[in-house]
Amino acid sequence: MQVPAQFAYAKAGSVDEAIALLRRHGPDALVVAGGHSLIPMMKLRLAEPTALIDINGLSELTGVAVQGDEVRLGAMVRHGEVLDSPVVREHFPILADAERLIADPIVRNRGTVGGSLCQADPSEDLSAAFSALRASVVIRSADGERVVPVREFHHGPYETAVAHGELLLEVRVPIRAATGSAYQKIERRAGDWAVASAGAVVTLDGDTVVDVGIGLTAVGAPHFVAPEAEDALRGGPATDDAFAAAARVAAEHCSPSADQRGPVDYKRHLVGELVTRTLQRATARARGEA
Amino acid sequence: MTSIDDSRIPGVQDPAVQIHAEAETPRGYGSMKRKEDARFVRGRGRYVDDVVLPGMLHGAVLRSPLAHARITAVDTSAAEAHPKVHAVITGETLAGLGLAWMPTLSNDTQAVLATDKVRFQGQEVAFVVADDKYAARDALDLIDVQYEPLDPVIDARRALEAGTPVVRDDKDGQADNHIFDWESGDSAATDRVFAEAEAAPDQRVVTADILYPRVHPAPLETCGAIADMDPVTGKLTLWTTTQAPHAHRTLYALVAGLPEHKIRVVSPDIGGGFGNKVGIYPGYVCAIVASIVTGKPVKWMEDRSENLMSTSFARDYHMRGEVAVTDEGTIRAVRVDVLADHGAFNATAQPTKFPAGFFGVFTGSYDLEAAHCAVTGVYTNKASGGVAYACSFRITEAVYLVERMVDVVAHDLGMDPAELRMRNLLRPDQFPYRSATGWEYDSGDYPHTLQVALEKAGYEALRAEQADRRRRHEAGERVRLMGIGLSFFTEAVGAGPRRSMDILGLGMADGADLRVHPTGKAVLGISAQSQGQGHETTFAQIVAQELGISPDDVEVVHGDTDLTPFGLGTYGSRSTPVSGAATAVVARKVRERARIVAATMLEVAPEDLEWHDGRWQVAGDPEASRSMAEIAMAAHSNLELPEGVEGHLDATCVYNPPNLTYPCGAYVCVVDVDPGTGAVDVRRFVAVDDCGVRINPMIVEGQIHGGLADGVGMALMQGIAFDLDGNCLGGSMMDYLLPTSLECPSWELGETVTPSPHHPIGAKGIGESATVGSPPAIVNAVIDALAPYGVRHADMPLTPAAVWCAAQGRPLRTDLAIT
Structure with a gap:
């Protein structure tokens, strides 16, 4: 029977609060973004987090924007937004190509860029696309922020550079001419x-x-x-x-x-x-x- | 919001797509929107899981992680100590009640909860009853089962080898994994033709090994039940996902010893069945026992993986086909040898005398001198079942075999497959036709149906385009290869005549009762159980056609054994052939009663009346007539009726079909195959079906659409393979793929109409035609596309990997894990 085990739930009001909640709920607390990988895993009891920290309300993590010579995608940008973004289409057709092939519209309306990277599924499309683009990600902990190249982000299947108590904030993709x-x-x-x-x-x-x-x-x-x-x-x-x-x-x-x-x-x-x-x-x- | 390219979605901006509903409700046959859809599109359907009873508890099944293992100990104490758990039922509990094993629909036995050993991954081991489903699931983890692993029997082709572990050592005298041998046709006559063909210089024998892999019906709604045993009245009410409520009621009475009048089976709205909901599953029995034990209603709904891993699968036929044919392309005889993998229990649902279902229809649509098949059933450590997924009792396998073989023959002879079929199809003047295996085909005009399909497809132009593509491919250009695939199928549906067809001794006749209220509104009770087929509309239209009233004035009641007459249920496309016939017959009985009343009203003799335009009318006097509403009121009034006529119009009947009905169809599929990746794109699909008289053409087309999509699934992506440890590799919808609109072209439908001569309204079943007919057309198209690579056959599912491997000359074995 596919029902999850018991877990606590907390909705974060800010990035700092999300990080504090993660620390408070301990090492088996997980962040939930779009939930399209995590929730099925919980129903199958392949994941049994003690708590879910919900970051869906965090406006700090949204938006696709050009800043200088790079494009910044917030961690909570939904797949559908990437697909529809004129900025993405102009600079990174690889992302539009990939997003068109990710799951289906229902999943794309909910699943996020940051969630996809942090899930680190060995078959994840955006991991390959961002690696090809030599993107980097910004990770914040209680101690501050650090920037990690996507090519150093994945430590293996389902393992990334994001440690417990850290949150992935955004992906930065360099814009190149020609x-x-x-x-x-x-x-x-x-x-x-x-x-x-x-x-x-x-x-x-x-x-x-x-x-x-x-x-x-x-x-x-x-x-x-x-x-x-x-x-x-x-x-x-x-x-x-x-x-x-x-x-x-x-x-x-x-x-x-x-x-x-x-x-x-x-x-x-x-x-x-x-x-x-x-x-x-x-x-x-x-x-x-x- | 999405940027999906609309052109990829069939039907969008496509002027060829039309919705055929008429603006006004027809007074009988004709396209009308489905009456039941008003509640479905508003979210007001009521499925088993929507039923909530006061005090209801929830059950969950503990399943075996291993395919084959001896159970040495089961400790339930920790689960029983869970504060929300009411009971834990094990095989031992059931053994004490004599219910640890139950009979299957094939007269075998099946474990309800395992006692001695587990025989497939996902087998039921224990049943927990708790306050809610979360607690029930939590408690499953608290049950400690000790297993002693045994070597599993996975490769069906080796199941009968000496030294193979015996799956069913529970059965007295069972020393191997053999279940049955069954044959059909004249072996000696067939061998004679084959010997001649082998000896003759201008004839040959064409052989191919063909697997129809294990697939699963995967209905949107999984299986489940709510058992409510009233401890005061002793009456059991069982809400359950069943395609055959009456048969289930009788089986519960026979198996559990419950008095049948104290059992009420309610099958509410059913979210798809496709054969998956014909059998009785251990979970249902556990829910009943749990309700008796706890004195409370108990709900059990399986999840998606439980459904895929443990309930009735379909197919799993390993076939060797042989065709004796002249070099000019006259097919003389067909011989087939089948190894049938039935899993751990022989739980195939089919008429008793047909252990291989209606596979005997493997002679297809062709005029043969002789034919013979031999089928051997074997046990393996896999889930049981065997006939499910819209297969018309194994005609799916039969049609696939013969239609694939015809294409292999065409390949070997270098003939066009359309020409080869046209040359060998039965002619209209041969009907009724008795096949070489003894089936009496009722009617058809096969060459005409094929011709309509070829013309609709533009067959000649397609072949010309294909030739051009092949030229460019050979010149080194990067082009997708084009394949054109045909199938011509004959179905045999509407089981069936009582003299030859029963399920566990229950003859396959269906009842119907029709009540006409004083104001002329009617209530029809039937035993057939819709799982989405639109019975509430179609059957109302049959009554409406016979009584001259609107379908809106006919309520169809089904799915509650306390409210409806006995019958065997809906599967094998039997609803319209059997229950539809019963409906027409009972409506005609009502009409004849109405004639007597009308005659009294009009003060003439009944013989002086004629049925005209939906009214009883005095012959030659259009002014003197009465409508059904007028007659119904009179029938209930104080009008003095002739002696012996009791009043009212209500009637009942039982319909025992004289024969099956034999729908047919010609399908043409066009695919594009990327030789670099193996990816297949179904570009076009033309389906010309002949199902006799169409009651509601729109519903018929909907049935065909669904079956064609099923065909795309089976041909290109679906399969339940196992690794050699017995792990099921198709246990979730991430592994077992259902096709989406993106894989389906905009279906191009056509029709021919050859009424069934023995059916009261000339209709034939249509529910499974497309599921039966489409897989061979799609596979034939893909193999045709691969002709430049010399490919002659490859087994389903033709995933990109399977296609590419076939083109490399080393086709995949699709029943086992890919290594």
């Missing part, structure tokens, strides 16, 4: 977890790839990235052959597991296919062609 990005996912059905996904961010100088970010999800890539493939491509020509070669490197270096979504060789093949395709699309976008 850059395009794209994200693709193969799923068995709309809203299913990815069989494999890839995201690419390509910065061009003429026909040279001056910088590149490649994100992967659901295929056991540490920190959701393919650094070897990025190295293979960086500084080289933006050609289909180069993309295919980089994609082969990405496929070789990830470590997918077999499950009902597919065997290992298929998932590796998909990584190659999707990395190639997203590099092509990102490049076309960088050139203003798509």
Whole structure:
């Protein structure tokens, strides 16, 4: 019977109060944002928090805005807001691509950017997209704030740099010129977890790839990235052959597991296919062609 | 709010999509909006879980985490000490009452709560009764069960090997995992044709191994019950999710020894059944026992995972098909060998004499010289069940087998599959047609139905487009491959004639009673139980058509055994064929009674009246006529009636169908397959169905839409596989996928109408046609798309991984965990 175990509930009125509540309720208290991962886990009793600290009312954590040469997304920005944001669409089509493929409208109306990152599910799409974008996150504790690159944020499945008593406040994504990005996912059905996904961010100088970010999800890539493939491509020509070669490197270096979504060789093949395709699309976008 | 591309949502901005409801309520047949929807769309439906009784307690089931293990000890003391717990029931408790085991619908036995050992992951071990469901769930964690793990039997293909553990060592004389052998058709005659085909230079035998994987009906509403045993009157009221309330009442009486007149089964609104709610589950029995033990009403509702992991699955047929065919494409004979995985208990729901259901219809829609099938059932350490999910008693498997085989034959012969089907389909002049396995098909015009579908699809143009795509693919261009898949199915629904069909000895005839109130409003009582099929509308329309009144003036009562006549329930598309026929017959009885009353009113002899435009009218005198309302009032008045006529118009009847009805259909599916990823997109689906006379065409189309979506699910994403430890890999909706609108195209429906010659209103069942007919069309389309890779067959579900692996020449085995 899918009903949660008993837990206490407290609604935070501010970020500072949320942090204080977390400390007061002890190490088994959890923050609830959109709740679309946590609540099902509680009903299945895979998670049994002693208390839920609800941060849904915190206006400090909302909003998508350009600040200087970066875009800041509050931790409580809903997936649907990311998808609808003109700022996101202008600067980071990779996020719009990914959000379009995350779950369904009902989940997207409720699920949050910060919740997705902190859940640290190995199949999470935004983790790969933000890693490809070389975003960073701001984490606050009672002692103050710190900034952590997304590529150092994930410590493993369901584990992140956010310690108990800390709260993720926002994601900062650098805006780069002459850059395009794209994200693709193969799923068995709309809203299913990815069989494999890839995201690419390509910065061009003429026909040279001056910088590149490649994100992967659901295929056991540490920190959701393919650094070897990025190295293979960086500084080289933006050609289909180069993309295919980089994609082969990405496929070789990830470590997918077999499950009902597919065997290992298929998932590796998909990584190659999707990395190639997203590099092509990102490049076309960088050139203003798509 | 969302930025979903509207063009991905079928029906949006699509001028082809029409809602066919007419503006005014028809006086009989015709499209009208469903009467029951007024309460459903307002959230006023009343499902089992909506029922709350004073003092009601809540039950929860403790389930086995292991697939096969001996139970060495069960300690319930900590759970019993929980302050909110009223009782903990174990197998031992039930054994003391003689209820630890119960009979299945296939005359096997099934554990209610395990006593000796557990035989599948998710099997019921104990039942906790508490003040609320939270406390009941908490107390489950306080029960300590000691298990001694045993090797599980998971791979059905190895279940009969020597040395395999015996799943059912509880049964006397059971030394292996064999359940039954069953065959149909003429083995010797079939072997003769195959021998000829093998020897002849211009004939051949085509063989393929085909799995119809285990799937689950997954109704939106899970199964549950509220048992209320009144300790004063001794009457048990059971609110329960059942498709067959009357059959359940009788079975509870027979199994538990309760007097049948003291049992009232109420099946309120049911949120989907698809066969999942035909059987009796351990949780229902536990709720009844718990109510007797506590003296209070006890509610038990299973959760989603319990439903997927423990209740009736469907299919799980490992089939080898063989076809004897000439090189010109004349199919002479079909031979099939089936290994049927029935799980831990043989709990298949089907008529007694049909252990493999109606699989004998595997000869399909073709004129064969001979046919034979042999089916062997085996036990494994998996959940039991076997016939569920809109399958018409295994016709799903039969149609899939033959329609897949026809495409394999077309592949091997290099023939167009439409041409091959057209060449072998039964001709209209062959009806009624007795098949090689003894089924009497009632009516159909198969070539015409196929032709309508091909024209609607634009078959020639599709093939031309496909050829172009293949040319571009071969030239190295990155294009999606296009596949065109056909199926032509014959269904056999409306079980069934009492002489040959019963369930646990209960003949499959249905009653109906019709009361006409003095003001001419009518109340129809039926035994069929809607799970969303729209019975309250369709059956009202049948009465309306026969009596010349509005469907709005007919109330349909169903789902309460104290209020309705006996009948076997709704499954196997039998409602319209059986209960619908009973409704027409009882309405005609009322009409004949009305004739006598009308004759008295008009002072003529009954023979002088004719039924005209919904009124009894003096022949040749349109001015002299009476409506049903006028007649009903007279029937209840002090009008003096002829001797022997008692008054009122009410009537009852029992309908024993002379034969099944045989709907058919021709389906064309178009898919696009990405060869780089294996992803399949169903671009178009044309479904031309012939279900005889359509009472409410809009409801018929709704039934077809649902079945087609089911087909997309089964063909492309659904499957319940197991790892070799017996862990169920489809135990949640994150693992067991239901299709969404994004996977479904805008369905293109068509119809042909060949009335059933033996049904009172010429109707045939439609509930499962699309579920039966669509999976082979979709799979045939995907395999057709993969022709450039030389693919001849691959098993469902055709996930992107399965498609890609098939194209690499190493198809996945989809009943086991992918490794």
